[in-house]
Amino acid sequence: MDIWQARSGHLVSLWPGAALCAVIALAAVFVSGMHGGPPMLYGLLMGAAFHHQSHDPRTAPGVDACMRVVLRLGIGLLGARITVGQIESLGWATGLVVLGAVASTVVCGLLVARWLGLSWSMGLLAGGATAICGAAAALAIAAVLPKDPERERNTLTAVVLATVLSTIAMLLYPLLARSLALPPTWAGVFIGGSIHDVAQVVVAGYSLGPQAGDTASIVKLLRVASLVGVVMTISVVCRRLPALASAPTPAASGLPVPGFLVLFALLVGVHSAGWMPPALQLSLSEGSRACLMVGVTALGMKTSFGGLARTGWRPAALMLATTVWIAGFVLAGIELVMRF
Numbered sequence: 001m002d003i004w005q006a007r008s009g010h011l012v013s014l015w016p017g018a019a020l021c022a023v024i025a026l027a028a029v030f031v032s033g034m035h036g037g038p039p040m041l042y043g044l045l046m047g048a049a050f051h052h053q054s055h056d057p058r059t060a061p062g063v064d065a066c067m068r069v070v071l072r073l074g075i076g077l078l079g080a081r082i083t084v085g086q087i088e089s090l091g092w093a094t095g096l097v098v099l100g101a102v103a104s105t106v107v108c109g110l111l112v113a114r115w116l117g118l119s120w121s122m123g124l125l126a127g128g129a130t131a132i133c134g135a136a137a138a139l140a141i142a143a144v145l146p147k148d149p150e151r152e153r154n155t156l157t158a159v160v161l162a163t164v165l166s167t168i169a170m171l172l173y174p175l176l177a178r179s180l181a182l183p184p185t186w187a188g189v190f191i192g193g194s195i196h197d198v199a200q201v202v203v204a205g206y207s208l209g210p211q212a213g214d215t216a217s218i219v220k221l222l223r224v225a226s227l228v229g230v231v232m233t234i235s236v237v238c239r240r241l242p243a244l245a246s247a248p249t250p251a252a253s254g255l256p257v258p259g260f261l262v263l264f265a266l267l268v269g270v271h272s273a274g275w276m277p278p279a280l281q282l283s284l285s286e287g288s289r290a291c292l293m294v295g296v297t298a299l300g301m302k303t304s305f306g307g308l309a310r311t312g313w314r315p316a317a318l319m320l321a322t323t324v325w326i327a328g329f330v331l332a333g334i335e336l337v338m339r340f
Contacts, residue, residue, distance in 0.1 A: 013061045013062070014061050014062040014065050015062060016058050016059045016062055017053070017058070017059035017060060017061055017062020017063040017064070017065070017066065017298075018062035018063075018065060018066055018070075018294075019062070020050070020053060020059055020062065020063070021047070021062065021063060021066040021070075021294050021297045021298045021301065022294055024043065024046050024047055024050060024297045024301075025043050025290075025293040025294045025296075025297040027046060028040075028042035028043035028046050028293065028297065029042075029043075029293065031046075037167070038163050038166070038167055038197070038199065038200070039293060040135050040159070040163055040197075040292070040293065040296050041160065041163045041164070041167075043293050043296045043297040043300060044156065044159060044160055044163075044296055044297070044299065044300040045300065046297065046300065047296070047297040047298065047299065047300025047301040048156075048300040048301065050301050051300075051301055051302070053301060054301045054302045063298045063301050063302065064298075064302075066294050066295055066297070066298035067295060067298035067299050067302055068143075070291050070294050070295045070298070071139055071143075071291065071292065071294075071295025071296070071298070071299070072140075072143055072259070072260035072295075073260065073263075073291045074136075074287075074288045074289070074290070074291025074292035074293075074294075074295055075136055075139060075140045075143075075227075075260050075264065075288075075292070076259070076260035076261070076262075076263030076264045076267070076288075077263070077264075077267065077284050077285070077287050077288035077291065078133075078136065078224060078227075078264060078288050079263065079264035079265065079266065079267030079268040079271070080267045080271055080276065080280075080281050080284035080285055080288065081221065081224070081271075081281075081285050081288075082221045082224060082225050082268050082271065082272075083268070083271050083272040084268070084272040085272060086218050086221055086222075087218075087221065087222050087225060089218060090218060090219065090222060093337045094189055094219065094337070095222065096333075097189070097193065097329075097330060097333030097334065097337065098189075098192075098193050098219055098222050098223060098330075099222075099226065100329065100333065101131065101193055101194070101326050101329045101330050101333065102131040102132060102223055102226050102230070103131075104325070104326075104329055105127050105130050105131035105322050105325055105326045105329070106124070106127040106128055106131050106230065107127070108127060108321065108322050108325045108326075109123040109124060109125075109126040109127020109128070109130065109131075109318065109322050110123040110124065110127060111123075112126075112317075112318050112321045112322065113126065113127075113318055116314045116317060116318055117314065118314055118315065118318060119148075119150065119154070121145050121146075121148060121150075121151065121154060122150075122154045122157075122158070122315060122318065123318065124141055124145070124234060125138050125141055125142060125145075125154055125155060125157075125158040126158055126161075126315070126318045126319050126322050127322050128140075128141045128230060128231075128234075129141075129158045129159070129161075129162040129196060129319075130162065130165075130196055130319065130322035130323055130325075130326055131223070131226075131230075131322070131326060132223050132224065132226055132227050132230060133196070133197065133198060133220070133223060133224045133227065134159075134162040134163060134166050134196035134197035134198075134200075135159040135162055135163055135196075135197060135292075135296060136197075136224075136227075136292060137227055137230075138155055138158040138159050138162060139155065139159065139292075139295065139296070139299070140227055140231050140260070140261075141230070141231055141234060142154075142155040143231075143260070144231055144234055144235040144238060145234070145238065146238055152299070152302050154315075155299065156299055156300065156302075157315045158315070158319070159296065159299065161315065161316060161319040162196045162197070162319065163196075163197060165196065165319060165320065165323050166195055166196035166197040166200045167200060169194065169195045169196070169200065169204070169323070169327075170195060170200035170201075170203055170204045171204075173190065173191055173194065173195060173204055173327070174187075174191070174204050174207045174208050176190075177190055177191065177208060177212075178208070180331075182334070184208065184209050184211040184212040184215070185211060185212070185215050186334050186338065187208050187212045187215075187216075188205055188208070188211065188212040188213065188214065188215025188216040188217075188219065189215060189216070189219050189330070189334060190327075190330055190331060190334060191204045191205045191208070191212065191216040191219075192205060192215065192216035192217065192218065192219030192220040192222075192223070193219050193220075193223070193326070193330040194326050194327040194330045194331075195220075196323075198220055198224070201216050201217065201220040202216070202217060202220075204216070205217060225268065227261075227264065228261050228264055228265055231261055232261060267284065
């Protein structure tokens with residue numbers, strides 16, 4: 001009885017902060033629907049305006065829970081959108097181009113971060129966000145990085161910059177694809193292989209036609225599917241390297257890999273096997289978006305505008321470098337495949 005009372009008391013303590021995050025997230029979605037623009041960016045900025053609430057004893061526990069538990073749940077539920085068949089339909093050449101772009105962009109983030117004098121963790125966040133799926137990838141990578149006083153600020157920086165650059169790419173890349181006279185299929189590969197966030201890929205892809213839109217969506221899902229391998233690798237490296245082993249990580253106990261990655265892989269398998277009814281798949285996808293919105297809003301509440309401003313110009317230069325790299329890599333790969 002005492003255990004149940006303690007647990008119920010803990011849940012009650014989470015309610016005010018969780019409810020506040022949910023209300024701010026709903027407001028961000030409403031503003032996005034009325035005026036356009038990425039809802040996650042609105043959630044971040046609106047959350048940051050309530051930064052003081054992340055320190056209030058009444059709301060702080062709920063905000064922390066949303067940033068950790070709800071956010072990871074949203075990332076895990078992304079697996080309901082992917083099947084192995086979708087990935088296989090791309091063909092081996094396209095798959096190699098996309099996976100090469102993902103791996104090289106992560107490495108690019110690490111190298112450019114070192115050149116700019118930024119931390120290796122900032123390089124991983126920037127490279128992973130650009131390479132995989134924008135804000136969601138940055139949040140997933142941050143979940144397995146060693147605890148660090150700068151982690152939350154670096155994560156918010158990566159999320160904001162990834163969202164802004166993804167929106168700019170959504171507007172510019174269709175024009176670039178037309179100017180290069182790319183066929184619809186390869187235009188879709190370019191769009192899906194280089195724009196950060198899923199929503200922006202869909203908008204940019206279908207602006208070039210149904211064939212380009214369908215291809216862009218599938219290519220993007222292949223990048224999202226690589227999230228499991230990338231985050232698992234980062235988690236294992238952080239636990240094995242002597243310099244990092246002493247630093248506590250969120251995945252330091254329990255499962256050898258983060259639980260949200262297990263959920264992600266499980267849902268991909270269930271969806272691929274055809275065991276997931278369409279209604280359930282739609283519900284899980286919507287649940288993923290809702291959890292990500294609430295979690296991103298909580299992340300915004302945990303970081304102040306002042307802290308974000310102190311990051312300086314170097315993180316922006318880092319994110320721009322990784323963005324240019326992945327676009328150039330994908331275009332070069334397309335040119336190579338089209339020739340041979």
